[in-house]
Amino acid sequence: MTTGYEDRMAPLDGPFRFACDPSVPCFKECCRDLDLILTPYDILRLKNNLGLSSEVFIEEFVIWDFSHDMGFPTAKLRMSDNAEKLCPFLGDEGCKVYPDRPSACRIYPLARATQKHARFERTTDAYFLVRESHCKGFERGREWTIEDWKKDQGLDEYFEMNDLWTAVVCSPFKEKRGKLADRDIKAIFMAAYNPEMFKQFVFQSTLLSRIEIDRGRVDKIRDDEVELLRFGLDWLRFVLFGESTIEVKS
Ligand code: SF4
Ligand code: SF4
Known part of the structure; x- marks a missing residue:
């Protein structure tokens, strides 16, 4: 699978330095014109944050991609219909849904690749550092281990739920289907x-x-x-x- 990030990704084998807060010169620059996949758990958190039903949330904020080899519907966040294609959840102060922001926003500047074993009972993770050229977050801040970053960004519950979705989409029985x-x-x-x-x-x-x-x-x-x-x-x-x-x- 390609992610579109290959040219900017490097395997991560130690701590990394990163900070993102309203004082960075690039603040909010990353929240636009994104090809941002929403997992079922992302949508659950976001629609509850906004107090919307799933149906209304999907109608307003989701576009569907059916390019998966089996025809699985992949949900993607619909960017605003303006010249900058801003994320619809971007406000003056930053992310308006921050406590429930999607997995892709939480994990940045990391990327995670998982390998499933023995019918998904066991998972091996590999992590990469994604260096976007406009992102100044690498020039400042403290050092993070992957574990610290996961904890700080509340990633464990997202990974757990997203892995359950991956177990559906990448079922070992899909070849027969x-x-x-x-x-x-x-x-x-x-x-x-x-x-x-x-x-x-x-x-x-x-x-x-x-x-x-x-x-x-x-x-x-x-x-x-x-x-x-x-x-x-x-x-x-x-x-x-x-x-x-x-x-x-x-
Ligand atoms: S570009 Fe990087 S440092 Fe700047 S706001 Fe986005 S994530 Fe934060
Ligand atoms: S959901 Fe929040 S963090 Fe993610 S792109 Fe939109 S405004 Fe930025």
């Missing part, structure tokens, strides 16, 4: 990107009566959209690829 059908794409839109609709489906269909699921998990997915998303991603691996992430009652 071929292109996704329309009904598969509808299932993905619902379970990964529309928790309100997926919750209705879970609790108003016969699904829960047909699968092995303990009471505690049912309560969690009723009350917590993050748990609902976790369940939705398990469900997608089951319905799209026949993985044993959901157990059907005998």
Whole structure:
């Protein structure tokens, strides 16, 4: 997979120096004209930050890319329709959704490559430093280890949820499947990107009566959209690829 960053990326094997705050001369310069992928967890956090339903958020802020080899829908943030193509969440003081900014904004200036082993039970990470030419953040600030940066940027929960999405998109069973059908794409839109609709489906269909699921998990997915998303991603691996992430009652 290419990221478009290859010419600016260097493997990271030690600490790096970086600082970004309103005093940098390039402040806000990076928040424009971006090809910014939104993961299902990014969208969940952003739509809740803005107090919007998934449907309204997607209508307003998402453009879809279907170039994935299987036809998986990839959500990308729609930049503003002005000459500078500013990020719609950029305000005078900086990022207006900062506590819930997307994964791609959090991780910069790092990039992460993951390798999955043994049907996604184990992950190996490699990190790279991305040096954008306009970014002055490398000339100042303290030294960071990767672990410190992850902690400071709240990345662990994003990585955990994004890895669950990667487990769907890169299922080891995908070679057997071929292109996704329309009904598969509808299932993905619902379970990964529309928790309100997926919750209705879970609790108003016969699904829960047909699968092995303990009471505690049912309560969690009723009350917590993050748990609902976790369940939705398990469900997608089951319905799209026949993985044993959901157990059907005998
Ligand atoms: S270009 Fe770099 S230093 Fe400047 S605002 Fe963006 S991330 Fe911060
Ligand atoms: S979401 Fe925030 S940090 Fe990310 S590009 Fe937009 S304004 Fe910048």
